[in-house]
Amino acid sequence: MIETHDLSKQFHDFWAVDGINLSVQAGQILALLGQNGAGKTTTVRMLTALLNPTRGWARVAGYDVVKNGRDVRASIGVLTEQHGLYTRMSANEYLEFFGQVYGLDPSHRTQRRDQLLEYFGLAEAAQRRIGEYSKGMRQKLALARAMMHDPGVLLLDEPTSAMDPESARLVRDEIARLKSSKRTLVLCSHNLTEVESLADQIAIIYRGRILKIGTLDQLKIDVLGTPEYEIKFAWDWDSSGLELPSGANLLSRTANSLKVRIERPQEINPILMNRLSSLSAPVMAFQEEPRSLEQVYLKVMSDAKGNTNVH
Amino acid sequence: MFTKLKPVFIIAGRELKDQFRDWRVLAPMAVLVLCFPILMNAFAQQSVDFLNRYNANLIIDRLVPFSILIIGFFPITVSLVVALEAFVGEKERGTIEPILSSPLEDWQIYFGKLLVGVATPLIASYLSFGLYMLLVIRRDLTLPSSLTIIQLILLTTAHAFLMVSAAIVISVQSTSVKAANLLASFIVIPVAILMQGEAGMLFWGNDNVLWWAVLGVTIVALLLIRLGLAHFQREYLLGREIDAVNLRWLWHTFWRNFLGGARSVPDWYRSVVGPSFKKIVPSIFALLLVATVSVLLSYMWVMKNMPAILESAPKDQIARFTQNLRETPDLKEIREKVSAPYLFLNNTRAVFVIFLAGVVSFSVLGVLAYMLNIALIGGLFGVVQLLGIPAWPLFIGGVLPHGIFEIPALIAGSAAMLYFGVSFVTPQTGRSFGEAGIELFADWCKIFVGIVVPLMAIAAVIETYITPHILINILN
Incomplete structure (x- = not known):
C-alpha cells in the first residue's frame, strides 16, 4: 500500500530526505523514528502528495504521489504534527466540515461523526467549542478527523502525545484495530514503548537517510548483536x-x-x-535478557553521530 | 459543475462562520457600517450648505457619489486584515495542513478563501451604501442617478476583488502574518492613489469615464486572481523555500539566467538572446496588431474630432503652427536642442517606463503606455493632413529613417514586457514565485540590453545626424 524508491527531497542545497526506500503492506504498521528535523515530516508530506519528490518515486494506495496527488490525498488520513483544529468550531461542526471536504454523504457523515466522537469519549463535549478542549481531547479529535473518511492509509504523527494513559491506551487499541482491518499505517513517534508494541517495521532516520529498517527483532540482532x-x-x-x-x-x-x-x-x-x-x-x-528499542535507537544514533561518513 | 464548485462553498462557509464568531472582525465592521454613513451624511450636508453659497453646483452634484465611493472603500480596507491572513494565518496556526492534505483542488481552496474574503467587506459596503442613501433621502439631498449608483456599486465590488485578491496573493507568499500585514501597504497605498484618480474622474469627467475605471480595476483584479492561482502551490506554502530571502541567491539566479552560460558576446546573442527573442514572437505579433489598431483609431479620432477643434481655434495660431511646419528647420538649431545621447536616453527611458508600468499592472498599463506612444503617429498624421500639408513625404523623411530602428526597438521592449506580465500570471510548475519573477526579469533584461539598447542607439544617431538632412531636402 505504500512503496517508495529512492525518495528524496532537496530544499535549495539541503537534502531533507535522501534516498528512502519503503514497502509497507496492508495490515502493517511502519514506525519512523528519528530526531527532530531528521526528515520524518518531509517524508510524510511527500507521501501525502504535499511535497513533490526531487528524486525517486512513491506510490500510496496504488497511486503515484506526483501524477495522482488528488487520489492519494483522498485515500489517506493524516494526523499532523500540529492538531490543526479550528478553535471556534465545535467538534460536531469540525468533523462535519471535514466530512463535507471528503465528500461523504450527509447520513454517512453524521453516523461516522457520532461513532468516532463516541469511541474517543468526546460525545458529551461534541457541542463545546474546540478552544475549550484539553490537549488530549484535541489530539483525539484530530485523530478522529484523520479517520473520518475511513481511509485505507493513515499517516500519524505522534498520535498519543499529550494524552493521559487511558486515552493513549484507547488510541493504541484503535491503531491495533485499524491494523487488523488491513489498513496501512505510518507512525512517527518519539514514544519508543508505543512503537515497540505497535510497529511491524521500524525505520530509524538520521539526516534524511534511513540508517536501519526492519522488524524489532531484526533490529535488535542487527544493532545489539545476537540475544x-x-x-x-x-x-x-x-x-x-x-x-x-x-x-x-x-x-x-x-x-x-x-x-x-x-x-x-x-x-x-x-x-x-x-x-x-x-x-x-x-x-x-x-x-x-531484556533489550529495548530505546537501546537499539540510542546505539544507532550514537554510531551515526560518531561516523563521519553519515551525512 | 456544481459538484466542482461545492467545495469552494464549503471552504467559504466555514470561514464565514468563523469570521462572524469573531468580535474582532465584527466590531470594526459594525462601527464602520453604522457610524461612517452618518458621519459622511453630516459632512455632505455641511459641504452642500457651504458650496451653495458659491453656486458650486458641479461639486454639489458629485459630493454624494463621492461619499458613496469612500463609504464603500473603508470596510474593504479594514477587512483586508482577514484576507491577508487567509493562508499565512492558517499556516501559523497549523490548520492549513489538514486542508491541504484533503482531496480538494488548489483552485477550490483558493476560490473558497477569495470568496469569503470578498463577501465580508462587500456585505459591509453594501449595508453602508444602503444606510447612507436612506440618510441622503431623509436630508433632501439629491441621490445620484441609478446609472451612477450601479457604476459605484460595480466599482466598489471591483475594488473589493482587487484588494482581496492582492491580499490573498500576499497571504500565499508570506512567511508570517506579521510579514503579510507589513506588505499590506503595497495594496492600500496604490488603491488609495487609484481612489484619488477615480474621485478626480468623478468630479471632472463624465459618467462614461467611471465605466473605464470599472473595466480597468476589474481587469487588474482578474489578473491578480490569475497570478494568485498560478503561484498557489501546496509545496511552497509548506516548504522551506518560501522562508528563504537570500540576496546572493537572487543575484546568482538572475545572473545565471541573464548570461545563460554564454562564453562571448556572439555566443550570448546566439544561445541566450535568440531563444528569449523566440519566446516573445507571439507578443510581437500581438503588439503589431495593437499598433495598427491604435494608429488607425487615433487617425480616425483626429479626422472626426479635430476639424471642429481647428474651426474654433484662433486663426492666427493655426496659421503660425502651419507656417512652422512648412518652414525648413534650422539644422544648427536642431543640433543645439537635441543630441544623440539625449534622444537615446529619452527613448530607452520610455521603454523602461513601459516595462515598469507593465510590472505593476501585469502588462495592462504597459500596453496602454505603448498604445499611447504608437497612437501619436496616427494622430499626428491626421493633424498634418487636416492642416493641408502633404503628410506622406513628411513622415517618410522625418520618421522613417530612424523609425526603422526605433519602432522595432519599442515593439521588442514592449513585447518583452507583455511576455513578462502574461508569463507571470501563468502557472510555473516546479518554480517558486520568486524564481519565476527573476527568470522573467532576466528575459526582459536580455531583450532590453541585447536588442532595445543597440537599436535605440542606432536610431538616436540617425535621428540626430541623418533624419534632419533628409527632412530638409524634402521640405526644400
Missing part, C-alpha cells in the same frame, strides 16, 4: 556437564544461573531446553 539468555535454577546446580549446542556461547556461569548468547534462538532454544530437561536441571526461568 543473550539467562537460565536461572531453583537451587544450586552443577551445570558443567551441560553441553551447549553449536550457536550458543557461554557468557558467564554461577552456581544457580547461566548466561548464554544464542545466535538462532528459534532453532537452538528448543535443543537447549531438551538438553537441560534430559539432565533434570531445576530450571526456574529461561528468559531473554
Whole structure:
C-alpha cells in the first residue's frame, strides 16, 4: 500500500530526505523514528502528495504521489504534527466540515461523526467549542478527523502525545484495530514503548537517510548483536556437564544461573531446553535478557553521530 | 459543475462562520457600517450648505457619489486584515495542513478563501451604501442617478476583488502574518492613489469615464486572481523555500539566467538572446496588431474630432503652427536642442517606463503606455493632413529613417514586457514565485540590453545626424 524508491527531497542545497526506500503492506504498521528535523515530516508530506519528490518515486494506495496527488490525498488520513483544529468550531461542526471536504454523504457523515466522537469519549463535549478542549481531547479529535473518511492509509504523527494513559491506551487499541482491518499505517513517534508494541517495521532516520529498517527483532540482532539468555535454577546446580549446542556461547556461569548468547534462538532454544530437561536441571526461568528499542535507537544514533561518513 | 464548485462553498462557509464568531472582525465592521454613513451624511450636508453659497453646483452634484465611493472603500480596507491572513494565518496556526492534505483542488481552496474574503467587506459596503442613501433621502439631498449608483456599486465590488485578491496573493507568499500585514501597504497605498484618480474622474469627467475605471480595476483584479492561482502551490506554502530571502541567491539566479552560460558576446546573442527573442514572437505579433489598431483609431479620432477643434481655434495660431511646419528647420538649431545621447536616453527611458508600468499592472498599463506612444503617429498624421500639408513625404523623411530602428526597438521592449506580465500570471510548475519573477526579469533584461539598447542607439544617431538632412531636402 505504500512503496517508495529512492525518495528524496532537496530544499535549495539541503537534502531533507535522501534516498528512502519503503514497502509497507496492508495490515502493517511502519514506525519512523528519528530526531527532530531528521526528515520524518518531509517524508510524510511527500507521501501525502504535499511535497513533490526531487528524486525517486512513491506510490500510496496504488497511486503515484506526483501524477495522482488528488487520489492519494483522498485515500489517506493524516494526523499532523500540529492538531490543526479550528478553535471556534465545535467538534460536531469540525468533523462535519471535514466530512463535507471528503465528500461523504450527509447520513454517512453524521453516523461516522457520532461513532468516532463516541469511541474517543468526546460525545458529551461534541457541542463545546474546540478552544475549550484539553490537549488530549484535541489530539483525539484530530485523530478522529484523520479517520473520518475511513481511509485505507493513515499517516500519524505522534498520535498519543499529550494524552493521559487511558486515552493513549484507547488510541493504541484503535491503531491495533485499524491494523487488523488491513489498513496501512505510518507512525512517527518519539514514544519508543508505543512503537515497540505497535510497529511491524521500524525505520530509524538520521539526516534524511534511513540508517536501519526492519522488524524489532531484526533490529535488535542487527544493532545489539545476537540475544543473550539467562537460565536461572531453583537451587544450586552443577551445570558443567551441560553441553551447549553449536550457536550458543557461554557468557558467564554461577552456581544457580547461566548466561548464554544464542545466535538462532528459534532453532537452538528448543535443543537447549531438551538438553537441560534430559539432565533434570531445576530450571526456574529461561528468559531473554531484556533489550529495548530505546537501546537499539540510542546505539544507532550514537554510531551515526560518531561516523563521519553519515551525512 | 456544481459538484466542482461545492467545495469552494464549503471552504467559504466555514470561514464565514468563523469570521462572524469573531468580535474582532465584527466590531470594526459594525462601527464602520453604522457610524461612517452618518458621519459622511453630516459632512455632505455641511459641504452642500457651504458650496451653495458659491453656486458650486458641479461639486454639489458629485459630493454624494463621492461619499458613496469612500463609504464603500473603508470596510474593504479594514477587512483586508482577514484576507491577508487567509493562508499565512492558517499556516501559523497549523490548520492549513489538514486542508491541504484533503482531496480538494488548489483552485477550490483558493476560490473558497477569495470568496469569503470578498463577501465580508462587500456585505459591509453594501449595508453602508444602503444606510447612507436612506440618510441622503431623509436630508433632501439629491441621490445620484441609478446609472451612477450601479457604476459605484460595480466599482466598489471591483475594488473589493482587487484588494482581496492582492491580499490573498500576499497571504500565499508570506512567511508570517506579521510579514503579510507589513506588505499590506503595497495594496492600500496604490488603491488609495487609484481612489484619488477615480474621485478626480468623478468630479471632472463624465459618467462614461467611471465605466473605464470599472473595466480597468476589474481587469487588474482578474489578473491578480490569475497570478494568485498560478503561484498557489501546496509545496511552497509548506516548504522551506518560501522562508528563504537570500540576496546572493537572487543575484546568482538572475545572473545565471541573464548570461545563460554564454562564453562571448556572439555566443550570448546566439544561445541566450535568440531563444528569449523566440519566446516573445507571439507578443510581437500581438503588439503589431495593437499598433495598427491604435494608429488607425487615433487617425480616425483626429479626422472626426479635430476639424471642429481647428474651426474654433484662433486663426492666427493655426496659421503660425502651419507656417512652422512648412518652414525648413534650422539644422544648427536642431543640433543645439537635441543630441544623440539625449534622444537615446529619452527613448530607452520610455521603454523602461513601459516595462515598469507593465510590472505593476501585469502588462495592462504597459500596453496602454505603448498604445499611447504608437497612437501619436496616427494622430499626428491626421493633424498634418487636416492642416493641408502633404503628410506622406513628411513622415517618410522625418520618421522613417530612424523609425526603422526605433519602432522595432519599442515593439521588442514592449513585447518583452507583455511576455513578462502574461508569463507571470501563468502557472510555473516546479518554480517558486520568486524564481519565476527573476527568470522573467532576466528575459526582459536580455531583450532590453541585447536588442532595445543597440537599436535605440542606432536610431538616436540617425535621428540626430541623418533624419534632419533628409527632412530638409524634402521640405526644400
